[in-house]
Amino acid sequence: MPVLELKNVHTYYGHIHALKGVSMHVEEGEIVTLIGSNGAGKTTTLRTISGLLKPRVGEVWFEGRRIDHLPPHHITAMGIAHCPEGRQIFARLTVQENLEMGAFLRADRNGVQEDLERVLTLFPRLRERLKQPGGTLSGGEQQMLAIGRALMSRPRILLLDEPSMGLAPILVQQIFRIIREINRQGTTILLVEQNARLALAVAGRGYVLETGRIRLEGPAKALMESHEVRAAYLGG
Amino acid sequence: MKAMQSVRTGLRFGLIFGMALIFTVLVGFFNAFAEASLAGLSVPRWILVVVGLWCGYMAGRRAGGHGMGELARARRGLTPALTAGAVGGLTAGVLLAAFTAIIARYNLREAFENIVPATVEILTLGAGVPAGLVWHLVGGALLGSGGALLWTAGREVRPPAGWQAVAKAGAVLALALYATLGSISALLVALSTRVAVVGTLAQLPVLRSVHPDDLYRVLRLTVTAAGAGGIVGVVLLLVSPQAAQRLARRVPAERLTALSFLLMATFFPLTLGSYWNQVLTTIGIFVMMGLGLNVVVGFAGLLDLGYVAFFAIGAYTYAFLNSPKYGLSVNFWLALPIAMATAALAGILLGVPVLRMRGDYLAIVTLGFGEIIRLILNNQVELTGGPQGILEIRPPQVFSLLINSPVEFYYMILVGAVLVAFVTARLNDSRIGRAWIAMREDEDVARAMGINTVNYKLLAFAVGASFAGIAGMIFAARQRSIFPADFGLLVSIEALSLIIIGGMGSIPGVIAGAVVLKGLPELLRALQEYRLLLYGALLVIMMLIRPEGLWPSRRRAREIHEVMDESQVSVSSLPSASPAANTPREPGATP
Ligand SMILES: Nc1ncnc2c1ncn2[C@@H]1O[C@H](COP(=O)(O)OP(=O)(O)OP(=O)(O)O)[C@@H](O)[C@H]1O
Ligand SMILES: [Mg+2]
Numbered sequence: 001m002p003v004l005e006l007k008n009v010h011t012y013y014g015h016i017h018a019l020k021g022v023s024m025h026v027e028e029g030e031i032v033t034l035i036g037s038n039g040a041g042k043t044t045t046l047r048t049i050s051g052l053l054k055p056r057v058g059e060v061w062f063e064g065r066r067i068d069h070l071p072p073h074h075i076t077a078m079g080i081a082h083c084p085e086g087r088q089i090f091a092r093l094t095v096q097e098n099l100e101m102g103a104f105l106r107a108d109r110n111g112v113q114e115d116l117e118r119v120l121t122l123f124p125r126l127r128e129r130l131k132q133p134g135g136t137l138s139g140g141e142q143q144m145l146a147i148g149r150a151l152m153s154r155p156r157i158l159l160l161d162e163p164s165m166g167l168a169p170i171l172v173q174q175i176f177r178i179i180r181e182i183n184r185q186g187t188t189i190l191l192v193e194q195n196a197r198l199a200l201a202v203a204g205r206g207y208v209l210e211t212g213r214i215r216l217e218g219p220a221k222a223l224m225e226s227h228e229v230r231a232a233y234l235g236g
Numbered sequence: 237m238k239a240m241q242s243v244r245t246g247l248r249f250g251l252i253f254g255m256a257l258i259f260t261v262l263v264g265f266f267n268a269f270a271e272a273s274l275a276g277l278s279v280p281r282w283i284l285v286v287v288g289l290w291c292g293y294m295a296g297r298r299a300g301g302h303g304m305g306e307l308a309r310a311r312r313g314l315t316p317a318l319t320a321g322a323v324g325g326l327t328a329g330v331l332l333a334a335f336t337a338i339i340a341r342y343n344l345r346e347a348f349e350n351i352v353p354a355t356v357e358i359l360t361l362g363a364g365v366p367a368g369l370v371w372h373l374v375g376g377a378l379l380g381s382g383g384a385l386l387w388t389a390g391r392e393v394r395p396p397a398g399w400q401a402v403a404k405a406g407a408v409l410a411l412a413l414y415a416t417l418g419s420i421s422a423l424l425v426a427l428s429t430r431v432a433v434v435g436t437l438a439q440l441p442v443l444r445s446v447h448p449d450d451l452y453r454v455l456r457l458t459v460t461a462a463g464a465g466g467i468v469g470v471v472l473l474l475v476s477p478q479a480a481q482r483l484a485r486r487v488p489a490e491r492l493t494a495l496s497f498l499l500m501a502t503f504f505p506l507t508l509g510s511y512w513n514q515v516l517t518t519i520g521i522f523v524m525m526g527l528g529l530n531v532v533v534g535f536a537g538l539l540d541l542g543y544v545a546f547f548a549i550g551a552y553t554y555a556f557l558n559s560p561k562y563g564l565s566v567n568f569w570l571a572l573p574i575a576m577a578t579a580a581l582a583g584i585l586l587g588v589p590v591l592r593m594r595g596d597y598l599a600i601v602t603l604g605f606g607e608i609i610r611l612i613l614n615n616q617v618e619l620t621g622g623p624q625g626i627l628e629i630r631p632p633q634v635f636s637l638l639i640n641s642p643v644e645f646y647y648m649i650l651v652g653a654v655l656v657a658f659v660t661a662r663l664n665d666s667r668i669g670r671a672w673i674a675m676r677e678d679e680d681v682a683r684a685m686g687i688n689t690v691n692y693k694l695l696a697f698a699v700g701a702s703f704a705g706i707a708g709m710i711f712a713a714r715q716r717s718i719f720p721a722d723f724g725l726l727v728s729i730e731a732l733s734l735i736i737i738g739g740m741g742s743i744p745g746v747i748a749g750a751v752v753l754k755g756l757p758e759l760l761r762a763l764q765e766y767r768l769l770l771y772g773a774l775l776v777i778m779m780l781i782r783p784e785g786l787w788p789s790r791r792r793a794r795e796i797h798e799v800m801d802e803s804q805v806s807v808s809s810l811p812s813a814s815p816a817a818n819t820p821r822e823p824g825a826t827p
Contacts, residue, residue, distance in 0.1 A: 050684065052680075052683060052684070071688065072683045072684065072686070073686045073687060073688040075686075076684070076685065076686030077686055082684050084680075084681065084684055088678065088681045088684075089681070090674065090677040090678060090681065091677070092677055092791075092795050093673070093674075093677060097673075100670075101670065101674050101685050104667070104670065104671065104685045104686055105685075105686040133794070133795075149685075153685075153686065
């Protein structure tokens with residue numbers, strides 16, 4: 001049974017038909033990537049999964065339970081953490097407060113403390129800046145903070161929306177290394193990316209989204225070698 | 237070239253200050269305070285002197301290179317500052333002289349009701365037209381130069397490092413001493429009606445000299461004690477720096493100040509008399525309202541301009557339940573939970589439709605809500621008595637004691653306000669408080685954290701409303717009769733102003749704000765007519781010199797300073813590939 005499954009999902013913004021029947025699934029322990037050009041509907045897909053948008057048609061299933069009618073806080077509580085696009089951190093709260101907010105729904109103090117340690121080990125930069133307001137971090141550090149905060153809820157699956165956006169190549173490499181490490185420690189990951197080359201390199205499987213529809217799907221290797229993907233997303 | 241610049245700076249400041257002065261005359265300030273005097277000088281003369289000095293100070297500061305680079309400042313000498321100051325003062329003087337000449341020559345009463353023959357008399361310092369005008373010019377130039385000199389002197393004199401902390405410690409200790417002695421004195425005098433011996437103790441000169449029998453006296457002694465303590469602290473710093481630094485470190489300034497004021501609030505009213513207790517009760521009602529509104533605006537970040545509605549609902553609920561007019565005659569304590577629940581319910585009812593609104597829209601809708609409630613109270617004559625209000629509301633009773641006199645009401649309010657402050661403090665430190673912070677910072681991200689923003693918003697509205705409901709009930713019980721006119725927009729504005737002045741999101745700040753906004757006008761009773769002007773001026777001045785409020789919460793102070801020091805902070809936190817960037821930052825490097 002897949003951890004996460006979308007069945008023929010249609011999502012609208014008013015009249016705008018953003019997702020036109022998306023079906024996909026993510027298995028336990030996988031890194032699955034969702035690639036596509038600007039406006040393809042990647043962010044919309046993640047927002048639909050985490051309950052911030054409701055699909056008009058179709059179903060979303062998580063660990064054998066249907067979740068598309070649940071409010072976002074229930075979905076987060078079930079173990080889906082959404083790390084939103086554009087490093088949306090709490091700019092005026094300190095790094096530590098940001099991380100603690102990530103564990104808002106948890107009552108186990110000791111577990112939270114453990115996870116804080118774990119996050120700070122993954123991102124040593126954040127440890128040095130614990131008392132600093134999040135807004136004063138550099139772009140890369142803010143991205144680390146956003147990912148770290150999502151991990152603080154100890155999720156079963158982590159939804160990452162374009163973690164490489166606006167970062168220098170060195171930093172992108174570093175973030176992707178950390179993503180692989182998080183996955184190795186046992187968290188399933190659904191990774192949305194425009195940087196198809198890198199995303200397909202870390203992922204086991206991938207989906208290609210085009211104007212609200214899944215165009216291609218399959219093992220990352222196969223996608224990387226496919227003619228269409230090379231032409232459209234890998235520059236020839 | 238440079239001289240021209242100084243002259244121009246002077247002209248600009250002179251025009252601004254001259255116009256401000258004329259405006260002050262036109263609104264009638266000078267006439268109203270012609271008789272009042274401070275330290276032997278009449279208030280209008282004080283204003284003239286202060287404005288002249290201030291004008292010179294500001295012009296001198298600008299011309300003297302304030303806000304410029306270290307280098308530019310060092311090169312500039314005394315001359316440009318002095319030139320600008322003198323020109324500024326003279327310009328303001330010329331404007332005032334011209335204005336005085338015009339009102340002396342022509343009859344402007346038709347247009348400006350505050351221009352009377354006496355005005356000319358006041359403005360010319362009693363010297364009449366041609367002679368008095370010379371005063372304006374000479375005095376303006378002299379005061380302007382004086383102001384510029386003050387600025388230059390202030391720049392040259394460097395007080396010893398760390399003097400603020402030491403002065404603060406000294407002031408706080410002196411304040412604590414005064415609060416203790418005053419409380420003992422009040423307690424002894426209050427007891428002396430029962431036990432005669434105590435009366436003689438209360439006659440000890442030390443205690444008599446600090447006996448709180450008048451709020452003016454209390455204010456004067458508070459300021460004197462704090463000032464003297466501060467000076468002693470600075471002197472100590474000069475005599476023995478180590479001892480002074482140790483003192484500054486040891487004194488828990490914030491907690492001791494809070495404790496002193498709590499002591500004063502607990503014991504001083506015993507001997508303050510009816511009038512001042514009435515004033516203190518009003519302050520207490522506003523403290524409660526402010527604490528409630530602070531939950532909505534300060535904690536949850538929802539701008540509510542119709543907060544008076546819940547105050548009105550609390551008051552009218554009690555009136556319905558209690559006044560013999562409706563035949564229910566429910567007593568105060570039974571009515572209390574009902575009024576709180578009604579107000580909380582109204583808060584939720586307002587909250588539901590505005591859940592999706594933010595900022596300006598929310599402010600406008602809540603503003604409308606406040607007015608609608610007032611209009612309903614005014615127009616549903618059969619139910620509420622309309623403009624005639626509801627009469628014969630009974631005060632509460634504690635066991636056999638009927639709470640009746642201002643002092644008794646004051647103590648009831650004190651207990652209520654302390655409870656409300658305690659509850660809000662606990663809320664702020666809880667999970668709920670953290671959810672509010674997250675929501676205030678960014679609602680979308682808060683939702684992604686798994687925070688049920690709908691519930692937490694409604695909770696904030698309900699909690700804030702129920703506190704206003706209690707305040708309204710106590711208000712109704714004190715007034716014995718209530719009218720729709722008691723619940724106008726001004727109440728909402730006052731509640732919001734006191735939060736802003738005190739420090740958004742800070743509980744001691746709300747209390748300080750209520751004391752300043754509701755207490756000061758009472759102390760400066762002559763100012764009553766100009767209360768709104770005072771509010772406006774106070775708000776503007778606060779925003780300019782202390783945007784975080786009188787007693788801000790730590791978080792808020794940090795946010796404000798972060799904005800101000802933004803350039804500095806972001807430079808120091810730039811990412812860098814070099815290992816040097818990985819050296820740990822000093823903890824608390826950002827204030
Ligand atoms: N709030 C909104 N209201 C209306 N239309 C929207 C809204 N958000 C997104 N859309 C539209 O939905 C479509 C999908 O947008 P989405 O943000 O999911 O794209 P994306 O694949 O994440 O793109 P990008 O790579 O640029 O982030 C786009 O056509 C976009 O214009
Ligand atoms: Mg997107």
